[in-house]
Amino acid sequence: MSLRIARAEDAQDYRPCAGVVLVNDADQVWVGERNDYPGAWQMPQGGIDAGEDPRKAALRELHEETGVSNVSFLAESQDWLKYELPDDLRSRAWKGRWRGQVQKWFMFRHLGPDDEIDILGVEEPEFDRWQWVEFAEVTELIVDFKRPVYELLVETFRPVLEEAARRSS
Numbered sequence: 001m002s003l004r005i006a007r008a009e010d011a012q013d014y015r016p017c018a019g020v021v022l023v024n025d026a027d028q029v030w031v032g033e034r035n036d037y038p039g040a041w042q043m044p045q046g047g048i049d050a051g052e053d054p055r056k057a058a059l060r061e062l063h064e065e066t067g068v069s070n071v072s073f074l075a076e077s078q079d080w081l082k083y084e085l086p087d088d089l090r091s092r093a094w095k096g097r098w099r100g101q102v103q104k105w106f107m108f109r110h111l112g113p114d115d116e117i118d119i120l121g122v123e124e125p126e127f128d129r130w131q132w133v134e135f136a137e138v139t140e141l142i143v144d145f146k147r148p149v150y151e152l153l154v155e156t157f158r159p160v161l162e163e164a165a166r167r168s169s
Contacts, residue, residue, distance in 0.1 A: 020105070044058075044062045064122060074109055107157050
């Protein structure tokens with residue numbers, strides 16, 4: 001399955017979504033293991049409500065999924081990215097309404113302590129456990145059908161981390 005940049009005509013078939021690349025002071029990336037798909041790790045992401053600003057949706061989803069709100073903005077993906085759900089998931093996910101998701105991604109630095117992260121204390125827990133990993137590792141942890149998006153995210157946002165590291169040294 002190849003990665004495709006979303007187009008306006010995708011709006012009727014793909015769920016609008018905002019995603020978050022959350023990094024810590026060591027430039028590691030937060031990933032959580034989904035509680036409905038053991039072994040599947042992902043970064044925080046979720047639907048954008050009608051009329052909602054994508055960046056605000058990303059912050060809302062981050063808080064809803066992790067309890068985290070103490071962040072600073074680093075970057076935004078230029079393009080909307082999309083992936084297709086495999087046929088066996090398409091009929092179950094979102095009641096069969098969407099073929100996949102179109103996603104706008106944002107990178108934020110986590111400014112708080114790790115104990116701010118509370119994946120089980122949120123209203124609707126999506127993750128059983130979480131960890132900080134090296135950025136390149138996220139592509140190995142993600143489910144196959146999302147891997148092209150995650151590979152592009154690493155390519156897109158790695159220079160942001162490298163520039164931040166140069167400025168702080």
